[in-house]
Amino acid sequence: EIAVRTAIGRGGVAVLTVPGDIGDQELPSDRPARLSVAGSANRPDDPVLDEAADALRDGGKVTMLVGRGARGAREDVLALAERLAAPMVLTLKAKEGFEGDNPYQVGQTGLIGNPAAAHAMDEADTLLLLGTDFPYREWYPEGKKVVQVDRVAEHIGRRVPVDVALAADVGPTVRGLLERLERRKDREHLDDAREKFGTWQQGQQRLAAPGHDRGLIGKVRSALDNRDHLVRPEALAAAVDALAADDAVFTSDTGMATVWLSRFVEMRGSRSLLGSYNLGSMANAMPQAIGAQLLDPERQVVAFCGDGGLGMLLGDLMTVRSRRLPVKLVVFDNQRLGMVKLEQEQAGLPEFGTELDNPDFAAVAEALGITGIRVSRAEELAEGVSRAFATPGPVLLDVLTNPEEIAVPAKPTIRQGWGFAIAKIRENLTSPGGP
Structure with a gap:
């Protein structure tokens, strides 16, 4: 009881270690655990x-x-x-x-x-x-x-x-x-x-519109940054926001998945949000989703997973399966460590060491007995997201998203823009098999 109160009172991250000889002791029925901590109410003079x-x-x-x-x-x-x-x-x-x-x-x-x-x-x-x-x-x-x-x-x-x-x-x-x-x-x-x-929100919603790349501006932009016509991550995040419950628990991996959640998922109603926003841990979305679902089995839990983070902890899918946890794992599968790529390019460095050789995550999920849905084209997105949320039990939604999508900072600097331009020139001048 003292350990729990200390952890709650101090806040932040805590690890509670329970000795083995404590685990088999019984708590008398007339002596319930007393774990509550009264909130403080300090007021300045x-x-x-x-x-x-x-x-x-x-x-x-x-x-x-x-x-x-x-x-x-x-x-x-x-x-x-x-x-x-x-x-x-x-x-x-x-x-x-x-x-x-x-x-x-x-x-x-x-x-x-x-x-x-x-x-x-x-x-x-x-x-x-x-x-x-x-x-x-x-x-x-x-x-x-x-x-x-x-x-x-x-x-x-x-x-x-x-x-x-x-x-x-x-x-x-x-x-x-x-x-x-x-x-x-x-x-x-x-x-x-x-x-x-x-005004900024309206512009973001235009990017997230399913038919964005079919319009004139969208076609011009796609010719530069989405030649493979992959799904724009903005559209995926907006589609999830529209279908998720108003009391859903969202988790997000550190990196670009958090950017898209921040911009397109509204914490309306009694929605909750979990992430590693101070520690900047990698691969936290799925394990946090597992914990949230175990705590509240009846509540909808949605994880915004980066492909790099999901790949690190693929074994946790076995926990999802064995415990029959109805989590919805949304994978932003851009074949990249996206935030690292963006930081490299803003510094004027060509992309290096960020590409991922991903498997078909939906097929991996299916092999483990979890419903897997793979979306590779924008026209498949609405149906894929709808099916993911309509399917009972755990679902892994693997969406191939555009790796060239740029999350422009709140105050882009000339130095960042110049660095990005130089990085792109270097990337295009470097042959695929070159140094």
């Missing part, structure tokens, strides 16, 4: 709340960066966004809890983000960080006043210099700020960010 409220009131345009630590205070955080007329940039971990039915959110920033979120951060005069330790320092704009709320004191200021620090829980802190702030009349900053976010 009034002088610090006053200082933070003054900074937000007099700090010009405010943008909020909201993380997982704020998820327990959703309604209070939304009320604060309304009070401040502040666009809300979400970390990936905050998609669950804040993305659905939120008129203030503008998606993610960083490499997986979008231009509207980057614009909201750059154009702000003051940044309000709520329950986040977003680690990518280069995506914090310089020269802003920063107010940060985090119950872990050592998290404050380690990514960006902080002017007002509140080492406390988000919920009571935000309620204290609401008591001190009036509704801001000027909504231009919020409206501008939301408009840009809507």
